[in-house]
Amino acid sequence: MFKILKKEKLSANIYRMVVEAPRVAAHAMPGQFLIVRTDAEGERIPLTICDDDKEKGTVTIVFQPVGGETARMALLKEGDSFADVVGPLGNPSELVHVPVEELRKMKLLFIAGGVGTAPVYHQLKWLHAQGVDADCIQGARSRDILILEKEMQEVTGHLYFATDDGSYGIHGNVCVALQQLYDEGKRYDHCVVIGPMIMMKFACQLTKKLGIPTTASMNTLMVDGTGMCGACRLLVGGEVKFACVDGPEFDGWKIDFDQAMQRARMYKTEEGRLYLEEKEGETHHGGCGLCQ
Amino acid sequence: MDGMKKVPVREQDPKVRAHNFDEVCLGYNREEAMAEAERCLQCKNPLCQQGCPVSINIPGFIRKLREDDVPGAYEVISESSTLPAVCGRVCPQETQCEGRCVRGIRGEAVSIGKLERYVADTAAEMGIHPQPAKTRNGKKVAVIGAGPSGLACASDLARLGYDVTIFDALHKAGGVLSYGIPEFRLPKERVVDREIDNVRALGVRIETDVIIGKSVTIDELMDREGYDAVFIGSGAGLPKFMHIPGEQAMGVFSANEYLTRSNLMHAYREDARTPIYHAKKAVVVGGGNVAMDAARTALRLGADVTIVYRRSEAELPARKEEVHHAKEEGIRFELLTNPEEILTDENGWVSGVRCIRMELGEPDASGRRRPVPIEGSEFMIDCDAVIMALGTSPNPLISSTTDGLATTTKGGLVVNEENGETTRPGVFAGGDAVTGAATVILAMGAGRKAARGIDEYLRSRD
Numbered sequence: 001m002f003k004i005l006k007k008e009k010l011s012a013n014i015y016r017m018v019v020e021a022p023r024v025a026a027h028a029m030p031g032q033f034l035i036v037r038t039d040a041e042g043e044r045i046p047l048t049i050c051d052d053d054k055e056k057g058t059v060t061i062v063f064q065p066v067g068g069e070t071a072r073m074a075l076l077k078e079g080d081s082f083a084d085v086v087g088p089l090g091n092p093s094e095l096v097h098v099p100v101e102e103l104r105k106m107k108l109l110f111i112a113g114g115v116g117t118a119p120v121y122h123q124l125k126w127l128h129a130q131g132v133d134a135d136c137i138q139g140a141r142s143r144d145i146l147i148l149e150k151e152m153q154e155v156t157g158h159l160y161f162a163t164d165d166g167s168y169g170i171h172g173n174v175c176v177a178l179q180q181l182y183d184e185g186k187r188y189d190h191c192v193v194i195g196p197m198i199m200m201k202f203a204c205q206l207t208k209k210l211g212i213p214t215t216a217s218m219n220t221l222m223v224d225g226t227g228m229c230g231a232c233r234l235l236v237g238g239e240v241k242f243a244c245v246d247g248p249e250f251d252g253w254k255i256d257f258d259q260a261m262q263r264a265r266m267y268k269t270e271e272g273r274l275y276l277e278e279k280e281g282e283t284h285h286g287g288c289g290l291c292q
Numbered sequence: 293m294d295g296m297k298k299v300p301v302r303e304q305d306p307k308v309r310a311h312n313f314d315e316v317c318l319g320y321n322r323e324e325a326m327a328e329a330e331r332c333l334q335c336k337n338p339l340c341q342q343g344c345p346v347s348i349n350i351p352g353f354i355r356k357l358r359e360d361d362v363p364g365a366y367e368v369i370s371e372s373s374t375l376p377a378v379c380g381r382v383c384p385q386e387t388q389c390e391g392r393c394v395r396g397i398r399g400e401a402v403s404i405g406k407l408e409r410y411v412a413d414t415a416a417e418m419g420i421h422p423q424p425a426k427t428r429n430g431k432k433v434a435v436i437g438a439g440p441s442g443l444a445c446a447s448d449l450a451r452l453g454y455d456v457t458i459f460d461a462l463h464k465a466g467g468v469l470s471y472g473i474p475e476f477r478l479p480k481e482r483v484v485d486r487e488i489d490n491v492r493a494l495g496v497r498i499e500t501d502v503i504i505g506k507s508v509t510i511d512e513l514m515d516r517e518g519y520d521a522v523f524i525g526s527g528a529g530l531p532k533f534m535h536i537p538g539e540q541a542m543g544v545f546s547a548n549e550y551l552t553r554s555n556l557m558h559a560y561r562e563d564a565r566t567p568i569y570h571a572k573k574a575v576v577v578g579g580g581n582v583a584m585d586a587a588r589t590a591l592r593l594g595a596d597v598t599i600v601y602r603r604s605e606a607e608l609p610a611r612k613e614e615v616h617h618a619k620e621e622g623i624r625f626e627l628l629t630n631p632e633e634i635l636t637d638e639n640g641w642v643s644g645v646r647c648i649r650m651e652l653g654e655p656d657a658s659g660r661r662r663p664v665p666i667e668g669s670e671f672m673i674d675c676d677a678v679i680m681a682l683g684t685s686p687n688p689l690i691s692s693t694t695d696g697l698a699t700t701t702k703g704g705l706v707v708n709e710e711n712g713e714t715t716r717p718g719v720f721a722g723g724d725a726v727t728g729a730a731t732v733i734l735a736m737g738a739g740r741k742a743a744r745g746i747d748e749y750l751r752s753r754d
């Protein structure tokens with residue numbers, strides 16, 4: 001079970017895998033996530049579901065190796081299996097509950113940053129199947145790390161690009177792009193933003209200024225993903241919420257992003273140390289003199 | 293040997309064990325067990341048995357033990373219990389069997405728990421396994437949750453010839469036994485995994501990574517996957533927080549998170565890939581087994597640990613042995629004390645807890661005297677981690693995705709006391725999912741009762 005049927009590189013450092021997980025696929029809806037473990041001693045890694053095929057019983061994940069565990073995931077080959085895939089977790093996007101006639105009347109905007117593009121694709125694809133074509137701003141640092149361009153074109157009304165270095169589309173980040181669209185007279189009823197927390201924070205600040213209600217998908221620390229540990233808790237409108245069971249999508253205007261970003265860094269030193277130790281042996285002492 | 297006293301059980305030296313995760317209690321050897329068994333008075337009217345939530349024939353198994361018949365003793369225990377190696381280690385014997393022991397009136401009670409453990413461990417060493425049913429009846433039962441209640445229910449049904457599958461949300465079976473109770477109190481490979489293997493040996497299938505209510509619903513299990521009945525043993529997994537200022541700070545954990553990282557994800561090991569915070573000074577809030585386990589885990593990971601509990605020592609809900617062990621290991625207790633605020637440093641990390649002293653006032657609804665704050669008694673405890681062990685409640689994931697399941701105001705499933713049946717025909721429940729956080733033995737007993745209920749229910753439909 002949980003066999004990797006397909007693995008491909010979407011850019012220099014972003015991978016897409018199609019994984020056999022019939023129970024997850026059967027119920028997966030846009031907006032939900034799953035948890036994988038590479039092997040028997042692996043960490044539990046939450047990843048947003050990027051596509052599903054209910055007939056074949058597969059789900060698609062997209063990830064960018066950042067630390068020890070995701071780097072290990074990237075080493076898995078087609079034909080290998082994950083030790084565990086569990087889900088679907090969290091709630092589906094609230095859009096799936098809106099009657100189709102209403103959806104068709106809405107002007108929807110998605111903002112996708114980096115690997116966040118993949119879960120946005122899942123939502124856009126679902127909407128497209130309902131006959132709803134939303135607009136999307138897809139942002140990345142540079143053109144060579146923009147992913148899924150072709151697939152995104154197929155399911156989006158207008159797809160705008162924003163690159164920090166100006167190598168493609170609008171020169172600047174997604175906020176610059178949104179402001180530009182707004183200035184050109186584009187108006188939206190609702191916005192969904194998925195990407196790095198820092199990007200979501202600034203995007204939400206801007207949509208608030210522009211008066212576009214916004215949903216953001218929170219990729220917090222997680223352990224179980226079922227409401228059991230509280231590692232994923234965050235403040236939304238001053239209230240404690242568990243991202244795994246209350247979310248992962250929340251009202252972007254109400255999320256305390258600063259605190260969420262702080263909490264996301266909680267294990268950075270511990271994880272980093274483990275990773276270095278594993279890669280380089282016991283190198284984390286002597287030399288810099290900082291600890292003395 | 294002084295017949296008034298228990299045969300002392302060998303334990304790791306507190307100074308040594310404070311730095312390792314090996315089991316604290318080493319258990320009796322044959323000689324010690326035989327000597328302790330001799331202390332049993334073999335009462336005609338055994339009060340100990342009445343004190344046991346699953347009515348193990350205690351004098352009966354001790355008699356077999358005296359005859360040096362461990363397999364016989366194991367058989368007697370197995371009539372009533374599915375997890376003796378676990379219960380011998382974690383039951384609150386002092387308020388159950390041993391609390392009623394007649395020996396205990398003028399001396400120390402017989403060490404029933406340690407004898408139970410000896411029998412279970414020795415039987416395992418002798419290679420005694422439960423035998424699968426000879427004939428199968430072709431009926432399918434789904435069990436949700438591989439904790440004590442689910443394992444017990446599944447075992448009994450498999451023995452009766454049912455085709456049983458256990459589904460668990462986590463990647464490993466065992467429930468709290470795997471993710472909550474630490475290695476130094478309940479060894480995983482040697483005890484928990486062995487008990488789970490025994491359940492498998494009966495023919496029970498265990499499918500991990502399935503969250504009922506998310507991956508599949510109870511309706512689908514019954515309508516599409518052909519299960520004739522369902523048992524819900526999903527535990528009480530939701531952690532409580534205090535809702536005091538600073539609780540969102542970095543360095544504040546629920547005991548569930550801290551213990552899950554350490555136990556389920558093995559973060560206590562040097563080579564583990566899941567991180568855990570190694571605190572220098574930790575404050576653990578709460579007074580139950582969970583608080584003791586979190587405190588003693590933090591201690592072993594190198595922290596100086598203080599337990600903060602709002603009532604007095606007499607009300608500590610933890611097993612006596614755990615409190616005693618925690619003190620021996622050097623854990624400080626601030627009793628009649630309640631946290632009011634968690635303070636943070638400039639980086640948002642915990643720097644201390646502001647507490648207030650309490651005194652006991654009038655009894656509350658639980659019959660225990662209610663702690664009330666003493667004005668002006670605030671004081672600070674410096675720390676870099678706070679672990680909240682304030683209790684847990686049932687997860688609404690299943691009740692909210694299944695029609696016809698009534699719950700109490702506290703979120704527990706409503707069941708018929710006699711047979712464990714819920715308000716939905718064919719669906720049974722037991723353990724912490726019904727009672728809220730309780731004990732292993734009660735969960736196991738409820739699982740067994742429901743197994744009988746399910747058997748009767750399915751037979752009545754033939």
Ligand SMILES: Cc1cc2nc3c(=O)[nH]c(=O)nc-3n(C[C@H](O)[C@H](O)[C@H](O)COP(=O)(O)OP(=O)(O)OC[C@H]3O[C@@H](n4cnc5c(N)ncnc54)[C@H](O)[C@@H]3O)c2cc1C
Pocket residue numbers: 382383384436437438439440441442459460461462465466467468469472473474502503504505525526527528529551581582585611687689690722723724725729730731732733735
């Ligand atoms: C740290 C700690 C220490 C403890 N110490 C003691 C002690 O010393 N002595 C004692 O007697 N008791 C102790 N207890 C209490 C005891 O462990 C519990 O009362 C007992 O485990 C309850 O058993 P259960 O089968 O009802 O549930 P659990 O053991 O909680 O098992 C429930 C299982 O169901 C699974 N599950 C939940 N929801 C779903 C779902 N939707 N789909 C699929 N699976 C699901 C969970 O993953 C879990 O594996 C302790 C508890 C903790 C947390």
Ligand code: FES
Pocket residue numbers: 221222223224225226227228229230231232233242243244245
């Ligand atoms: S991840 Fe554990 S409660 Fe959300």
